[in-house]
Amino acid sequence: MEHTRADTGPADPARRHHGNRHGRSELARQAVLEAADNLLVERGFAGVTMEAIAARAGVAKQTVYRWWQTKTDVLLDAFLQDSAEDLVPPDHGDLATDLRAYLGQLARFLRESDAGAVFRALVAQAQHDAVFAARFQACYLDDQRRRDHLPLQRAQRRGELPADLDLATATDQLVGPLYYRVLVTNGPVDPDFTDRLVDTFLRTVPRQDGG
Amino acid sequence: MEHTRADTGPADPARRHHGNRHGRSELARQAVLEAADNLLVERGFAGVTMEAIAARAGVAKQTVYRWWQTKTDVLLDAFLQDSAEDLVPPDHGDLATDLRAYLGQLARFLRESDAGAVFRALVAQAQHDAVFAARFQACYLDDQRRRDHLPLQRAQRRGELPADLDLATATDQLVGPLYYRVLVTNGPVDPDFTDRLVDTFLRTVPRQDGG
DNA sequence: GCTAGAATGGACAGTCCGTCTCGTCTAGTA
DNA sequence: TACTAGACGAGACGGACTGTCCATTCTAGC
Numbered sequence: 001m002e003h004t005r006a007d008t009g010p011a012d013p014a015r016r017h018h019g020n021r022h023g024r025s026e027l028a029r030q031a032v033l034e035a036a037d038n039l040l041v042e043r044g045f046a047g048v049t050m051e052a053i054a055a056r057a058g059v060a061k062q063t064v065y066r067w068w069q070t071k072t073d074v075l076l077d078a079f080l081q082d083s084a085e086d087l088v089p090p091d092h093g094d095l096a097t098d099l100r101a102y103l104g105q106l107a108r109f110l111r112e113s114d115a116g117a118v119f120r121a122l123v124a125q126a127q128h129d130a131v132f133a134a135r136f137q138a139c140y141l142d143d144q145r146r147r148d149h150l151p152l153q154r155a156q157r158r159g160e161l162p163a164d165l166d167l168a169t170a171t172d173q174l175v176g177p178l179y180y181r182v183l184v185t186n187g188p189v190d191p192d193f194t195d196r197l198v199d200t201f202l203r204t205v206p207r208q209d210g211g
Numbered sequence: 212m213e214h215t216r217a218d219t220g221p222a223d224p225a226r227r228h229h230g231n232r233h234g235r236s237e238l239a240r241q242a243v244l245e246a247a248d249n250l251l252v253e254r255g256f257a258g259v260t261m262e263a264i265a266a267r268a269g270v271a272k273q274t275v276y277r278w279w280q281t282k283t284d285v286l287l288d289a290f291l292q293d294s295a296e297d298l299v300p301p302d303h304g305d306l307a308t309d310l311r312a313y314l315g316q317l318a319r320f321l322r323e324s325d326a327g328a329v330f331r332a333l334v335a336q337a338q339h340d341a342v343f344a345a346r347f348q349a350c351y352l353d354d355q356r357r358r359d360h361l362p363l364q365r366a367q368r369r370g371e372l373p374a375d376l377d378l379a380t381a382t383d384q385l386v387g388p389l390y391y392r393v394l395v396t397n398g399p400v401d402p403d404f405t406d407r408l409v410d411t412f413l414r415t416v417p418r419q420d421g422g
Numbered sequence: 423g424c425t426a427g428a429a430t431g432g433a434c435a436g437t438c439c440g441t442c443t444c445g446t447c448t449a450g451t452a
Numbered sequence: 453t454a455c456t457a458g459a460c461g462a463g464a465c466g467g468a469c470t471g472t473c474c475a476t477t478c479t480a481g482c
Contacts, residue, residue, distance in 0.1 A: 025428070045339040049469060060430045065471070123395060124335035128256040133397065141396060168398070169388075169407055176388030177380075183394055184334060185352060186344065187379070196380055204415050235459070260438060271461045276440070 031057035032064055033078040041114050045121050072125045072132055079118045080139060088147055095155040096202060102151055103194035110182045111189055174201050242268035243275055244289040252325050256332050283336045283343055290329045291350060299358055306366040307413060313362055314405035321393045322400055385412050
């Protein structure tokens with residue numbers, strides 16, 4: 001009946017938080033988010049279970065359920081914390097340069113990074129669950145959409161693009177083919193491809209330079 | 212111990228197939244595929260389980276496992292049989308007309324049809340499972356890609372498009388934004404949007420009309 | 423000390439998975 | 453008419469995970 005503290009998980013028993021009356025344990029929270037992230041990368045989506053998360057984090061299952069409803073909620077939190085801010089379009093003062101840099105950055109994020117793997121898992125879950133889809137939209141996609149618009153808006157202010165350009169459609173035409181290859185066809189998303197997307201986009205848009 | 216045949220499922224006990232030594236039951240196969248399809252539309256992906264499929268089809272669970280490995284295998288088979296052929300680009304002899312009709316057809320398929328719901332579920336599963344992704348690619352996506360190329364190839368033969376046009380990239384630029392809205396942003400995919408995609412594409416491509 | 427709140431450890435019913443055994447039915451063969 | 457191989461039906465089974473429940477233990481403020 002004795003509660004031995006050793007062998008319960010990777011967390012250091014000495015530094016373990018045992019609860020107090022003033023709010024949740026930040027240690028436990030961090031351990032859970034990290035555990036979910038690592039499990040997804042190492043064992044795939046099927047390997048991410050509430051039990052595995054708790055075990056890996058060295059935390060009681062009940063503690064996970066206390067703060068998150070489902071494993072996708074944990075993954076969403078982990079995703080938001082870890083790496084959502086990495087995806088900000090750079091500002092070089094030139095539309096073509098900005099777009100080439102940004103699409104390359106986006107391609108590497110989606111295909112190569114751990115955060116990209118989590119993103120793909122969340123998009124997949126959104127297909128199966130409308131409630132989660134709405135939360136994902138509110139917590140991340142809306143913000144990301146605003147960031148996607150930045151290079152085009154800056155170009156508008158510089159006079160490189162017409163002021164009445166439809167930002168929503170223009171953005172979709174730029175990044176849509178990239179997401180399509182990553183999520184559906186599994187085609188290559190190298191700089192050759194992303195640069196071509198930018199070139200095509202620039203050819204499409206009414207040029208303001210000489211006018 | 213008596214094996215009562217009534218109340219076991221929607222299948223008519225009188226017409227039930229009880230197996231023979233010369234191949235599988237086509238009745239059971241059809242019942243399973245229909246059951247999986249209906250379950251997905253009615254109860255969502257979580258409602259599709261091997262047990263539910265068997266029960267709904269009025270078939271023993273073992274019979275499902277005999278012919279399919281997982282529930283996504285069943286869904287893939289159902290998808291291939293039911294509606295993959297519906298998505299063939301029409302041929303009006305004119306590129307602009309063909310593309311507008313095809314993108315509209317594709318948008319309705321992805322957003323509104325039951326088969327589109329199955330397709331989204333399969334794409335989601337492909338994010339989680341690389342082995343299934345490869346099978347999905349081989350069984351459907353490759354064929355669909357060939358169909359996607361048809362309107363552009365016909366236009367090339369007619370001389371409406373340059374012969375050296377990169378079909379892969381061109382196709383992705385056409386349909387990518389559409390898939391992106393359906394799978395990720397949940398944005399509108401009305402004719403207003405799809406027509407604009409076509410217009411942009413035609414503006415991008417080197418015109419061959421005047422020589 | 424006493425107490426509230428957070429965390430632990432473990433038990434629990436429920437569901438689904440995937441496998442297994444058994445009996446039943448059918449069609450071809452002797 | 454038996455006999456037999458193969459497909460099917462019914463259902464039991466162990467295992468994994470879910471989501472909930474409880475008793476207990478630790479911590480900080482009163």
